[in-house]
Amino acid sequence: MSHIFPRNSRAALPMVARGEGVYLFDTDGKRYLDGSGGAAVSCLGHSDPDVTAAIKAQLDSVAFAHTGFFTSEPAERLADLLIEHAPHGIDRVYLVSGGSEAMEAALKLARQYFIETGQPGRHRVIARRQSYHGNTLGALATGGNMWRREPFAPLMIETSHIAPCYAYRGQAPGESEREYGQRVADELEEEILRLGPETVMAFVAEPVVGATAGAVPPVAGYFQRIREICDAYGVLLILDEVMCGMGRTGTLFACEQDGVAPDIVIIAKGLGAGYQPIGAMLCSGAIHDAIAAGSGAFLHGHTYMGHPVAAAAALAVLTRLTAGGLADRSRVMGERLNAALEAGFGQHPHVGDIRGRGLFRALEFVEDRETKRPFPPEKGLHKRLKAAAFEAGLICYPMGGTIDGRQGDHVLLAPPFILEDAHVDEIVDKLGTAIARSI
Numbered sequence: 001m002s003h004i005f006p007r008n009s010r011a012a013l014p015m016v017a018r019g020e021g022v023y024l025f026d027t028d029g030k031r032y033l034d035g036s037g038g039a040a041v042s043c044l045g046h047s048d049p050d051v052t053a054a055i056k057a058q059l060d061s062v063a064f065a066h067t068g069f070f071t072s073e074p075a076e077r078l079a080d081l082l083i084e085h086a087p088h089g090i091d092r093v094y095l096v097s098g099g100s101e102a103m104e105a106a107l108k109l110a111r112q113y114f115i116e117t118g119q120p121g122r123h124r125v126i127a128r129r130q131s132y133h134g135n136t137l138g139a140l141a142t143g144g145n146m147w148r149r150e151p152f153a154p155l156m157i158e159t160s161h162i163a164p165c166y167a168y169r170g171q172a173p174g175e176s177e178r179e180y181g182q183r184v185a186d187e188l189e190e191e192i193l194r195l196g197p198e199t200v201m202a203f204v205a206e207p208v209v210g211a212t213a214g215a216v217p218p219v220a221g222y223f224q225r226i227r228e229i230c231d232a233y234g235v236l237l238i239l240d241e242v243m244c245g246m247g248r249t250g251t252l253f254a255c256e257q258d259g260v261a262p263d264i265v266i267i268a269k270g271l272g273a274g275y276q277p278i279g280a281m282l283c284s285g286a287i288h289d290a291i292a293a294g295s296g297a298f299l300h301g302h303t304y305m306g307h308p309v310a311a312a313a314a315l316a317v318l319t320r321l322t323a324g325g326l327a328d329r330s331r332v333m334g335e336r337l338n339a340a341l342e343a344g345f346g347q348h349p350h351v352g353d354i355r356g357r358g359l360f361r362a363l364e365f366v367e368d369r370e371t372k373r374p375f376p377p378e379k380g381l382h383k384r385l386k387a388a389a390f391e392a393g394l395i396c397y398p399m400g401g402t403i404d405g406r407q408g409d410h411v412l413l414a415p416p417f418i419l420e421d422a423h424v425d426e427i428v429d430k431l432g433t434a435i436a437r438s439i
Ligand code: PMP
Pocket: 039, 098, 099, 100, 101, 103, 132, 133, 134, 135, 206, 210, 211, 240, 241, 242, 243, 244, 268, 269
């Protein structure tokens, strides 16, 4: 009997034995191509020598020193390198241990900023229906994923949710992509006006939506309009790049491709690449300076923030992504993966949409391509796909429809950036087998 919970009650999980490049192996010697990097985590694959060497070297010097007493060289260098590559205006880094912690820090920083700048009425958060921002209480309240929220309602932070930017299902007949983007972005303005601008603190969104919808990129112009609206009403723009950041979409920060800079951006997953648990909240100099000039300190903190070993791992990862050119490789290999998915499944009667950016791709499944009708939820298609792919030796990240009951099942692919052409073929081949066995 295992004392670990939760456990998938229907199936005993295999025990992982080792990782090598894009592959994981279980204790029976079975090989799995990690086509989703777990959940878009393992961007460097599983046995990166630079990262493991950096971790060992840090352990040999000092494993832990509390940030209340010391700073550390890897934490300082990591923050410098992040800011060197960060969106315009982003100037400070707050290191935490994962995505949800980064989201909590972002929410509290935004709140403290408004309290200290004489706008204490600003406490409301607006996010989108198609979103996941973490499982801690503030992050859960922010996300628009109903089945995760409902069991814990009422949630303590007041949030409201507007439409996502999801062209495959939202764009009206005869409407251009740009018109669609403006229309759904304008919902933010309507919601701010409905709530009263003096009560709204922040708008939170993932630039490219991850787990809830499957690599949904915004249409051109959407985030620029969002930025304009936030500026017009003094609302902070918080971008959640926990899943889509750190090169996953082909640029280090996903928002670079949308021509906008946030006030706060959070990252995690790819930052530690699975070698260490680490996340970060990055904010503008303006926010930082307002708090520094006010009470002087951000009223927050965790024991393991800025952990030297985690920072050393992340510094090695970030060096590979930037100087090592791996974020660019995500873009190049992402195009190849997309072309192979189009060639393999573009005409498939049950594949409604193939989408994404960089090595962040998804297939959305439909019963009927014409009407885009999803499969009935009772079919549990995403669960069947996951199981069939796993059986065939492919790890992919599937999810059922969640938005307004209209979205189809999808499979998310987020393989390591070290992927080679032969691995692309293997993904498409095994996914084809899984689809054939599941539908
Ligand atoms: N935001 C997004 C967009 C995520 O995908 C996730 C994790 N799936 C989180 C936040 C929460 O991160 P963590 O699981 O590290 O707390």
